[in-house]
Amino acid sequence: MKTILPPYADSFGGVTPGPMVLVVGGTHGDEPMGVQVIHALKEELKNQAVVGEIIVMIGNPEAVEKKVRFVDSDLNRFFGNEAALKNKPLQARLKEEVRAREIMPLLKKVDYLLDIHSTLKPSIPFLYMENTKKHRKAVEEWSVPYIISPDYNFTNQAFRSCMDNIVDAHGGVGITYETGWNQDNSHFESVLSNVKAFLKQTGAAFHDFKSNELPSAPQSLFIYKELIAQTKKFVFEKDFNNFAFVSKGEVIARDGTQCVSVDQDSYFIFPKMNIKQGKTATYLARTINN
Numbered sequence: 543m544k545t546i547l548p549p550y551a552d553s554f555g556g557v558t559p560g561p562m563v564l565v566v567g568g569t570h571g572d573e574p575m576g577v578q579v580i581h582a583l584k585e586e587l588k589n590q591a592v593v594g595e596i597i598v599m600i601g602n603p604e605a606v607e608k609k610v611r612f613v614d615s616d617l618n619r620f621f622g623n624e625a626a627l628k629n630k631p632l633q634a635r636l637k638e639e640v641r642a643r644e645i646m647p648l649l650k651k652v653d654y655l656l657d658i659h660s661t662l663k664p665s666i667p668f669l670y671m672e673n674t675k676k677h678r679k680a681v682e683e684w685s686v687p688y689i690i691s692p693d694y695n696f697t698n699q700a701f702r703s704c705m706d707n708i709v710d711a712h713g714g715v716g717i718t719y720e721t722g723w724n725q726d727n728s729h730f731e732s733v734l735s736n737v738k739a740f741l742k743q744t745g746a747a748f749h750d751f752k753s754n755e756l757p758s759a760p761q762s763l764f765i766y767k768e769l770i771a772q773t774k775k776f777v778f779e780k781d782f783n784n785f786a787f788v789s790k791g792e793v794i795a796r797d798g799t800q801c802v803s804v805d806q807d808s809y810f811i812f813p814k815m816n817i818k819q820g821k822t823a824t825y826l827a828r829t830i831n832n
């Protein structure tokens with residue numbers, strides 16, 4: 543039986559038993575890659591023998607239309623606190639809160655979610671997900687250099703309020719796919735190929751698909767720390783990119799009169815520009831989870 547869908551979602555299959563898979567693009571309106579993938583899938587899935595059900599959806603259609611990241615507030619920060627989302631009076635809700643409420647029931651139901659994003663700064667592609675066997679299996683045929691996951695002890699709210707979080711919390715496999723820089727469209731074919739390999743792996747479609755990409759074992763990184771600027775004078779020692787590696791003991795920044803160093807070998811994750819006092823300067827990750 544077909545699932546009742548939120549607006550801006552299309553369903554394929556739904557007649558045979560099997561997994562329920564959701565692919566989302568345009569959760570952020572300034573990331574056209576995911577939207578392009580959704581449009582391509584809508585065409586290709588017409589000719590697929592879908593097992594179970596595949597739902598493709600534009601996350602934040604109004605923001606996509608306006609080519610802005612969001613209209614009122616970041617959609618991907620409303621999936622942390624279900625109760626708060628539910629209880630707020632209707633007239634007080636932001637546009638994205640309304641959309642989050644529309645999407646929420648679907649997120650709780652699906653077996654798999656692939657949420658397709660792009661980064662605001664140039665970056666190599668990576669996956670953000672829980673690092674379990676089930677999650678890794680779903681992306682086993684991909685060529686993607688890094689899998690980023692929160693460390694066991696890292697409970698930062700920004701990472702706990704995304705769509706993938708809700709899917710995981712309800713027993714599914716939630717994956718956020720960062721495809722690279724949002725100004726660069728040249729890798730579309732490779733992104734689409736990974737998405738098809740994912741759908742094949744779930745058992746839902748593209749059963750005979752063979753990727754041209756060579757699968758490579760990605761490096762697993764675990765975010766263990768959020769580095770917060772303590773003063774107004776926080777400056778990095780150099781222009782660290784996403785995934786920049788620093789050795790134990792290395793000074794990475796000056797914060798007022800203090801030197802900031804890392805107490806273990808670390809990788810930069812999402813370093814910020816225009817850092818403000820009391821706000822995130824960067825996240826730090828390591829290769830072990832403990």
Ligand SMILES: [Zn+2]
Pocket residue numbers: 569570573659660
């Ligand atoms: Zn995004």
